Amino acid sequence: MRIAVLGGDGYCGWATALYLSRKGHTVAIVDNFSRRQWDHELGAQTLTPIRPLSDRLTTWRDLTGNFIDSFVGDVTDYDFIAATMREFEPEALVHFAEQRSAPYSMIDRRHAVFTQVNNVVGTLNLLFALREFYPDCHLIKLGTMGEYGTPNIDIEEGYITIEHNGRKDVLPFPKQAGSFYHLSKVHDSHNMMFACKAWGLRATDLNQGVVYGTMTEETARDEALINRFDYDEVFGTVLNRFCAQAAIGHPLTVYGKGGQTRGFLDIRDTVRCVELACLNPPGRGECRVFNQFTEQFSVLELAEMVQAAGSKLGLVVEINRLPDPRVEAEQHYYNAKHSKLIELGLQPHYLSESLLDSLMNIAVQYQERIDSSLILPRVNWRCPNNDRRTRPSSSVATLPLEGPALARKESA
Amino acid sequence: MRIAVLGGDGYCGWATALYLSRKGHTVAIVDNFSRRQWDHELGAQTLTPIRPLSDRLTTWRDLTGNFIDSFVGDVTDYDFIAATMREFEPEALVHFAEQRSAPYSMIDRRHAVFTQVNNVVGTLNLLFALREFYPDCHLIKLGTMGEYGTPNIDIEEGYITIEHNGRKDVLPFPKQAGSFYHLSKVHDSHNMMFACKAWGLRATDLNQGVVYGTMTEETARDEALINRFDYDEVFGTVLNRFCAQAAIGHPLTVYGKGGQTRGFLDIRDTVRCVELACLNPPGRGECRVFNQFTEQFSVLELAEMVQAAGSKLGLVVEINRLPDPRVEAEQHYYNAKHSKLIELGLQPHYLSESLLDSLMNIAVQYQERIDSSLILPRVNWRCPNNDRRTRPSSSVATLPLEGPALARKESA
Numbered sequence: 001m002r003i004a005v006l007g008g009d010g011y012c013g014w015a016t017a018l019y020l021s022r023k024g025h026t027v028a029i030v031d032n033f034s035r036r037q038w039d040h041e042l043g044a045q046t047l048t049p050i051r052p053l054s055d056r057l058t059t060w061r062d063l064t065g066n067f068i069d070s071f072v073g074d075v076t077d078y079d080f081i082a083a084t085m086r087e088f089e090p091e092a093l094v095h096f097a098e099q100r101s102a103p104y105s106m107i108d109r110r111h112a113v114f115t116q117v118n119n120v121v122g123t124l125n126l127l128f129a130l131r132e133f134y135p136d137c138h139l140i141k142l143g144t145m146g147e148y149g150t151p152n153i154d155i156e157e158g159y160i161t162i163e164h165n166g167r168k169d170v171l172p173f174p175k176q177a178g179s180f181y182h183l184s185k186v187h188d189s190h191n192m193m194f195a196c197k198a199w200g201l202r203a204t205d206l207n208q209g210v211v212y213g214t215m216t217e218e219t220a221r222d223e224a225l226i227n228r229f230d231y232d233e234v235f236g237t238v239l240n241r242f243c244a245q246a247a248i249g250h251p252l253t254v255y256g257k258g259g260q261t262r263g264f265l266d267i268r269d270t271v272r273c274v275e276l277a278c279l280n281p282p283g284r285g286e287c288r289v290f291n292q293f294t295e296q297f298s299v300l301e302l303a304e305m306v307q308a309a310g311s312k313l314g315l316v317v318e319i320n321r322l323p324d325p326r327v328e329a330e331q332h333y334y335n336a337k338h339s340k341l342i343e344l345g346l347q348p349h350y351l352s353e354s355l356l357d358s359l360m361n362i363a364v365q366y367q368e369r370i371d372s373s374l375i376l377p378r379v380n381w382r383c384p385n386n387d388r389r390t391r392p393s394s395s396v397a398t399l400p401l402e403g404p405a406l407a408r409k410e411s412a
Numbered sequence: 413m414r415i416a417v418l419g420g421d422g423y424c425g426w427a428t429a430l431y432l433s434r435k436g437h438t439v440a441i442v443d444n445f446s447r448r449q450w451d452h453e454l455g456a457q458t459l460t461p462i463r464p465l466s467d468r469l470t471t472w473r474d475l476t477g478n479f480i481d482s483f484v485g486d487v488t489d490y491d492f493i494a495a496t497m498r499e500f501e502p503e504a505l506v507h508f509a510e511q512r513s514a515p516y517s518m519i520d521r522r523h524a525v526f527t528q529v530n531n532v533v534g535t536l537n538l539l540f541a542l543r544e545f546y547p548d549c550h551l552i553k554l555g556t557m558g559e560y561g562t563p564n565i566d567i568e569e570g571y572i573t574i575e576h577n578g579r580k581d582v583l584p585f586p587k588q589a590g591s592f593y594h595l596s597k598v599h600d601s602h603n604m605m606f607a608c609k610a611w612g613l614r615a616t617d618l619n620q621g622v623v624y625g626t627m628t629e630e631t632a633r634d635e636a637l638i639n640r641f642d643y644d645e646v647f648g649t650v651l652n653r654f655c656a657q658a659a660i661g662h663p664l665t666v667y668g669k670g671g672q673t674r675g676f677l678d679i680r681d682t683v684r685c686v687e688l689a690c691l692n693p694p695g696r697g698e699c700r701v702f703n704q705f706t707e708q709f710s711v712l713e714l715a716e717m718v719q720a721a722g723s724k725l726g727l728v729v730e731i732n733r734l735p736d737p738r739v740e741a742e743q744h745y746y747n748a749k750h751s752k753l754i755e756l757g758l759q760p761h762y763l764s765e766s767l768l769d770s771l772m773n774i775a776v777q778y779q780e781r782i783d784s785s786l787i788l789p790r791v792n793w794r795c796p797n798n799d800r801r802t803r804p805s806s807s808v809a810t811l812p813l814e815g816p817a818l819a820r821k822e823s824a
Contacts, residue, residue, distance in 0.1 A: 078521060109490060109536070109537070109540040112536060112540070113533055113536055113537075116532055116533075116536065116599075116603075117529055117532075117533065120528055120529075120532065120599070121525055121528075121529065124521070124524060124525055124528065124592075125521070125525075128521040128524070128796050131796045132796050132797070151581045151583055152579055152580065152581035153574060153575075153576040153577065153579045153580065153581045153583075154576060154577045154579065160574070160576065160586075162565060162572070162574055162586070163565075163575075164565040164566060164572065165565065165566045167564055167565045167566065167745070168564065168565065169563045169564035169565045171563055171565075171586035171588070172586045172587065172588065173586070174572075174574070174583035174584045174585070174586055175584065175602060176583070176584065176605070177602065177606060178606070179606075180536075180603070180606075183599075183602050183603055183606055186599075186602050187528075187532070187595075187598075187599040187602070190587060190589065190595050190598050190599070191528075191592070191595055193588070194589060194590070194591075194592075194595055197739060198739040198793050198794065199794065199796070327609060327610040333579070381610050382610065382611065384540050384543045384544050384611070385544070
């Protein structure tokens, strides 16, 4: 299958592009390296030393003989994306090419506006390009479980049957997103539903949970293929962040009560879910929604798991409860359905101690790249202007690391 | 009360600004004249000869002694809107300053992207400016009943209690908008709900129905105060359009079966609803939703009412069923609640024969300004690129008008 992975130089995108290439698909990566640019802006970098895309692709070709084409440009530039599609002639578009950090979108007005315009216009451009050139091509769009918020009822997969005053209808599940980023995905979802109905397009909205892990079978083949591992307060997702914190002896940063419960999945399941969506397209005119996660945990549960795993490795891991910089329920009901991808054949990699060990070992291996001044939250949801130019000094001690973590790696 | 009317040079905005001024409020108009610019772009003009804003405001001051200040600029320009707010110090912001035509948003990709970016960024700017400078100021935002679409259940005012699997919550009513314009208002609504929750702002989302009429007590005082009357296929709303068509002997353009049912209201109720919202602000942190309409009709019912009214005036009014250029249900269940504004004291002006007569008489009075080539729909929802540069010739005959319509006006 001819599959374009938009945002294929990013965290989920890179792992997905390699996986699909290994599985025999003809893959193209479309990226403008915004993600690398945001690191420069924030003075942050991935824990792992990722290589330029051209090096990554050359290494992949040398190792496997598989060619992945690359198109460098911006999805918000319609001429570029239209020309790319006409040249590559995709059967599926996998769209990761959005600004994906909630804290980034909450820095200030400029970042909020950028996030919503960038994400909404990018997706609108894809919908128009599909309508104009490849109406049969399947759009697989990364949404987020965060679109639903934390309602006091079970969360269904995209749609809910509502009985009201003696009548009944199947309607889009109500959305209560908790940041301008999450809202941008809500906007995308509404635009996609309409475009599928008006133009007979076919789309899958993957409402993904929080992804953890960094290694996949493909990225592990050579250090030049290594994937991103974000541990900073803006782009680092919670479990990866905790593992990095534990590895360098920084207290785990639990926001508020820690009862915030979310859906989680291993990056090895992200790539498989995307393939399952590609291989099982919806009919024309259908905007299908999958909840893409495998387990749900509260933030405090995760912190305690990381603490226990650290303890086994001889690390003393403290849990530090900080005032929640976000506006969110710190304790709430949460029960989100996630059966559709399982029905298509997903065999989940559940969160295990060995995965936690491996994440901590990676953090230990690259610990000299960790800047501990990037760990504490500095984007406050309640403040419309979070000035990040003044950075706290890196005074939080990086504890000396003992042998066990590294030893464990050697024995793994 | 100090009230800023954003988009105060437009159809609803102008009537609202004058009404609020007459009721003793201190009013400022904020506008960048986009609406007049779109007329130039489309080669259209309002049926009624509206004056420049400066003339309008001078006339109003001469007649009433009331000064309405004006700030000329774009809501998407944050520096402008922040400076305007700091100077005017509003207690309420009434936000009409959006691109409000569904067909305009469906012309092509550029118009879709413009509509969504313009509307979403404008509202984001207001939310940030309120948070930064006047968190106590009340945002009254014009939404649309079109956000809900046509679900097979009763439409509530903004929120619905959902019982599901033995649990219950009050959640935002699911949205199924039918154009990129309507979707832009859905996006605004989600952004507003979040900002109220995160920042403790107070907002009212007025999901307005289709407005008809042109005269209010205020605009009728002098021809220099006359309001817009749009009859063209892009900006003309259905009842005003039908009256103009009837007046010049053009068959009424009913799209499809005509069973499309919507909520409607007289522009004299629009202005009162806005004042009621201003006078009864929600609490801090509340994003309140009112469904702002007074009666619901199907398009075919309206056409038949206009036909009957025309017949009384001696006009032969044909009804022409055209293929529906929109993607929408042509027959459907529709029952939308609209009690909250009534509870606050709204006394509706229900649609009457005399109103229809008066609309037709206005159309007759200014008939030489009607360009009949602008009547037939040329924006097809199913087409991603509606080229409007080639216009059909104005070959549809403008029937000679007999005395009765004019006579009727004299006797009114």
